[in-house]
Amino acid sequence: MTAASHEALRAELNQKKEELTARLSRISANLRRGYEADSKERAKQLEDNEVVDALGNEARSEIAKISAALNRLDRGEFGICIECGLPIKEGRLKAYPYADECIECAEFDERRRARE
Numbered sequence: 001m002t003a004a005s006h007e008a009l010r011a012e013l014n015q016k017k018e019e020l021t022a023r024l025s026r027i028s029a030n031l032r033r034g035y036e037a038d039s040k041e042r043a044k045q046l047e048d049n050e051v052v053d054a055l056g057n058e059a060r061s062e063i064a065k066i067s068a069a070l071n072r073l074d075r076g077e078f079g080i081c082i083e084c085g086l087p088i089k090e091g092r093l094k095a096y097p098y099a100d101e102c103i104e105c106a107e108f109d110e111r112r113r114a115r116e
């Protein structure tokens with residue numbers, strides 16, 4: 001990968017991270033809303049909060065992956081599989097810019113998880 005495409009990638013990752021951080025703070029604001037006194041309303045709110053919380057966790061884990069990808073960019077290790085040390089194919093990085101494993105290792109992990 002060229003230096004120019006690294007810069008473009010860094011900008012893209014930073015932007016995505018900002019979007020997710022903004023989304024996360026909206027989600028947290030929603031969760032902090034006070035509970036209704038009415039028990040029916042309250043039950044619904046609790047249910048909504050569970051959904052909102054799951055979305056929050058998803059955003060948080062995505063932010064963590066993006067930060068890790070930015071770190072790898074800084075260290076010049078971006079695009080290298082953390083498992084086997086081989087380069088991750090460009091097509092995979094285009095589709096999934098913060099992939100930290102090559103497709104072979106990712107599939108291996110998936111199969112292992114499926115067996116567990």
Ligand SMILES: [Zn+2]
Nearest residue numbers: 081084102105
């Ligand atoms: Zn690998």
